[in-house]
Amino acid sequence: MATEPQGSQWKTLDKDLNRISQVELAATYVARPLVGPGIALAFIVVAGAVAAVFFGHQPSSFVVIAAAAFGAYMAVNIGANDVANNMGPAVGANALTMGGAIVIAALCESAGALLAGGDVVSTISKGIIDPASVADTRIFIWAMMAALISSALWVNLATWVGAPVSTTHSVVGGVMGAGIAAAGFGVVNWSSMSMIAASWVISPVLGGAVAAMFLAFIKARIIYQDDKIAAARTWVPVLVGVMAGVFAAYLALKGLKKIVSIDMPMALIIGLVVGLVTYVISAPLIRQKSEGMENRNRSVKTLFGLPLVLSAALLSFAHGANDVANAVGPLAAIVHATEFGGFDDKVSIPTWVMIIGAFGISFGLFLFGPKLIRMVGSQITKLNPMRAYCVALSAAITVIVASWLGLPVSSTHIAVGGVFGVGFYREWHMERRLRRIGAKTGEVKRIAKEERRRRKLVRRSHFMTIVAAWVITVPAAALLSGIVFWALNSFVN
Structure with a gap:
């Protein structure tokens, strides 16, 4: 019988171990994308367990447990999609690192939801459908469940595609679709829906116009001045x-x-008083920080860094206080209807429901938020601290003006519209400067189509994707909701 050469056994063993290590490496590589969904799934299960603790004694507790799980799923999707609008500009301008932005956003969103979140939420989403048309408690619960599931699925899909969409509009579409499936088209308050449709145009246009206006002011008063540092101090x-x-x-x-x-x-x-006090405090600080700075645009940009970080934090706090309540509204309605055997147009949000919303946003932001933050912050157009400052300021101003005029607007559309406004203004301004320079030097010539395309400062592919997602959010969520309601009403009962 032939014997193997001495040492060949060890070589064979080394080969086998190498194969095993390669398999382990491949398994780790394949499993890495599943870590985020796995943690999110664990949070959803925990949310259901929390609901079981509070409602395990109720005969229909399984409905609340399922609703809590879907509410947690919705909150995770809000964190993955909606929060990017507040932090994206600051990250894109390099005023914040991705890790710093995620930590600040998670803390401020949670604080806004838990400390200043609404006690009461409109379960029928601001009068979209007539409550009398869904008077049966069972029908009402399935309608709210369908709205919750469909809006969460739609926001999840939009995040996967890379389109920041309005969470509130998704919920509104879900409620409308479930209402139509339950009681027909006559149940919908079409005047309210027309106002929401108008906000698709009002929100981004207003946000873009305000952001472009402030950027034009900064360029005229600071950037194009001979002594930029002196202008910045003023x-x-x-x-x-x-x-x-x-x-x-x-x-x-x-x-x-x-x-x-x-x-x-x-x-x-209040705003006037705070603004005056801030001006008095910041003037000497800006003067001190600007001492010894070079007369360059880069030097001026650093002065906007800290205000930009603070504005992003405040936007996140306000977003947590407002949009989380809208997102968990259907869940609060289901809890109320299950507990009391009926429903009201407005119900209180239990503390444990708000906690699910707050923690869900944080988990979604940590696990899936970077994708949309990069999209808003750097992939639509290039931002620096001054441009990002204009975007953040336009978001707050536009919401105030819209509230004063009674116009329904979306904070998501405003923020992303501000980014588009800054980018399109830069395109227009660059073309204008080139023409002026050409007129002075006598070298006015037609720019080739390829060169004009190369000089575009806003990515048209992202622009079209985001606008398309905005337009179809309400009808898509409504269609999904109608299908889910039909399935629940047909197969569960």
Whole structure:
């Protein structure tokens, strides 16, 4: 019998071990994308367990447990999609790292939801459907469940595609679709829906116009001045004061409704006082920080870094105070209807429901948020601290103006519209400067189509994807909701 050469056994063993290590490496590589969904699934299960603790004694507790799980799923999707609008500009401008942005956003969103989130939420989503048409408690519960499931699925799909969409519009579409499936088209308040449709145009256009206006002001008063540092010492404290005043009014009006109710005139007075105080404090600080700076645009940009970080944090706080309540509204309605055997147009949100919403947003942000943050911050157009400052300021100003005029607007559409507005303004401004330079030198010539395309500062593919997602959000969520309601009503009962 032939014997193997000495040492060949060890070589064979080394080969086998190498194969095993390669298999382990491949398994780790394949499993890495599943870590995020696995953690999210664990959170959803925990949310269902929390509901079981509170409602395990109820005969229909399985409905609340299922609703809590879907509510947690919805909250995770909000964190993955909606929060990017607040942090994206700051990250794109390199004022914040991705890790820093995620931590600040998670803390501020959770604080906004738990400290200043609404005590009461409209279960019929601002009068979209007539409550009398779904008077049967069972039908009402399935309608709210369908709205919750469909809106969560739609936001999840939009995140996967890379399109920031409005969570509130998704919920509205879900409620409308379930209402139509339950009681027909006559149940929908079409005047309210027409106002929401109008906000698809109003929100981004208003946000883009305000952001472009502030960027034009900064360029004219600071960037194109001979002594940029001296101009910055004059105007940056003014801009910081405006930002502080606007955000104070914004938070007083929209973010502190649980703590105290403030009307528009009082909010504006608060904003004015805070703005003046901030100007007085920031003027000497800006002067001190600008000492020894070179007369360059890069030097001026650093002065906007800290205000931009603070504005992103405040936007996240206000978003947590407002949008989380809208997102968990259907869940709160289901809990109320199950507990009391009926429903009201407005119900209180239990603390444990708000906690699910707050923690779900944090988990979604940590696990899936970077994709949309990069999209908003750097892939639509290039941002620096000044441009990102204009986007953040436009978001707060537009919400205040819209509230004053009684116009329904989406914070998501405003923020992304501000990014588009800054990018399109830069395109227009660059073309204008080139023509002026050409006119002075006598070298005016037609720019080739390829060269014009190369000079575009806003990515048209992202622009079309996002706008298309905005337009179809309500009808897509409504269609999904109608299908889910039909399935629940047909197969569960």
